Amino acid sequence: MTQIFLIRHGEAEGNRYRRCQGQTDMPLTKAGREQAAALEARFARVPLDAVYSSDLHRAMETVAFAGKPHGLAPIPDPRLREMSFGVWENLPWGEIDRRWPEQKKLFLTDPGKLNVPGMEDWLQVQQRYARALGDIARRHEGGTVAVGGHGMAIRLFLAYLRGVPSERISEVTLPGNTAVSRLLWKDGQFTIDYDNDTSHLPAPPREPMRTIPGKSGQSWDLRFTPFDLAEGRERYIDAYRDAWRFAHGSLQGLDESACFLAAESYTRDDPRAVTAAWRGEDYAGLLTLDLRRGRRWGEGWIAFLWVSPEVRGHGCGMQLLGEAVALYRGLGRRALRLSVAPSNPAVAFYRRAGFVRVDTQPGAIEPLAVMEMAL
Numbered sequence: 001m002t003q004i005f006l007i008r009h010g011e012a013e014g015n016r017y018r019r020c021q022g023q024t025d026m027p028l029t030k031a032g033r034e035q036a037a038a039l040e041a042r043f044a045r046v047p048l049d050a051v052y053s054s055d056l057h058r059a060m061e062t063v064a065f066a067g068k069p070h071g072l073a074p075i076p077d078p079r080l081r082e083m084s085f086g087v088w089e090n091l092p093w094g095e096i097d098r099r100w101p102e103q104k105k106l107f108l109t110d111p112g113k114l115n116v117p118g119m120e121d122w123l124q125v126q127q128r129y130a131r132a133l134g135d136i137a138r139r140h141e142g143g144t145v146a147v148g149g150h151g152m153a154i155r156l157f158l159a160y161l162r163g164v165p166s167e168r169i170s171e172v173t174l175p176g177n178t179a180v181s182r183l184l185w186k187d188g189q190f191t192i193d194y195d196n197d198t199s200h201l202p203a204p205p206r207e208p209m210r211t212i213p214g215k216s217g218q219s220w221d222l223r224f225t226p227f228d229l230a231e232g233r234e235r236y237i238d239a240y241r242d243a244w245r246f247a248h249g250s251l252q253g254l255d256e257s258a259c260f261l262a263a264e265s266y267t268r269d270d271p272r273a274v275t276a277a278w279r280g281e282d283y284a285g286l287l288t289l290d291l292r293r294g295r296r297w298g299e300g301w302i303a304f305l306w307v308s309p310e311v312r313g314h315g316c317g318m319q320l321l322g323e324a325v326a327l328y329r330g331l332g333r334r335a336l337r338l339s340v341a342p343s344n345p346a347v348a349f350y351r352r353a354g355f356v357r358v359d360t361q362p363g364a365i366e367p368l369a370v371m372e373m374a375l
Helices: 013-017 030-043 057-070 093-099 101-109 122-139 151-162 166-171 233-248 256-269 316-330 346-353
Strands: 002-008 050-053 144-149 180-186 189-197 223-226 274-279 282-290 299-307 335-340 356-361 368-374
Touching: 002 057, 002 122, 002 151, 013 030, 013 316, 030 057, 050 057, 050 122, 057 144, 093 101, 093 223, 101 166, 122 144, 122 151, 122 180, 122 189, 151 166, 151 180, 151 189, 233 256, 233 282, 233 299, 256 274, 256 282, 256 299, 274 316, 282 316, 299 316, 316 335, 316 346, 335 346, 346 368
Parallel strands: 002 144, 050 144, 299 335
Antiparallel strands: 002 180, 180 189, 223 274, 274 282, 282 299, 335 368, 356 368
16 A cells, blocks of 8 residues: 655745735745644654655645655656646736636636636646656555645545535635645555644644635735826825824824825836725725836835725735735846834734845934845
């Protein structure tokens, strides 16, 4: 009998920023690396013979921790990649909710009926996972192997093993980050010993879909549109006032005109500089980028990030940050920077996101901390 431990990757940027990852090669977050590191202790006493993985970095980095106690590096296999999501790739889930509401429902409830341009058929995902894992099991007959994979692909394969049809996919739980499923191979057939086990983590991974209690079908997922400064001057200044008051306790030292003129100059450089966030039809936040600053040194600067008080505490700030990451990474920047008052409560948010203090610059009330996150 052959044992295969099928492991979902740790939290990656797409999970944190609420973007559709698919086969987009997004890295693990700091939290994801910590989750993955917990696999080292779990597998230290498991006599692994080999480690395989999807060739995407988030899976390779995760399952490497399972192989570390045994000196085994993961062997990449593209057949173990996540389902390809076609035109959904790297889009915010809030944008997908807006543009493809019926297809999004099918994704969660009946993926066999999905009809999204460029999206991989669910049967194709099941077949390539069956071929890849069957080949691995035969190659290591009677042995024990760890395999790194992805949430939706693992879910579809477990449904295949259980004989669960597409319209009953809700019977198969989407594995949490670093969840382990133990498969047994005997006489050319797989059986499931257990699945979705995260007992190695100090706390369960966060829920993959943040829904609003009591409001069926509604979530905290955001979509983004260009912000019209000419039409929205007062709205922009109101947001700046709220952010300033949140940071300093009053409006002392705020130069509203200077803040707005700066935003206008950023949009003259690049129309993508100011972005509005929406939860459905509700205004949810603002993101302002200074795309010229730091370009020479490969840095991308956030000039202003604000979340509406009505949606704070639900991961919306991370989604705004994810929009900045997506734009600057697409421009080839190596790091993301911003400045913030050390007394601003938002400092804790940026630290959780992975920013560290690297410098100091003058501010209107107090010296500002310059914080940086690698891209």
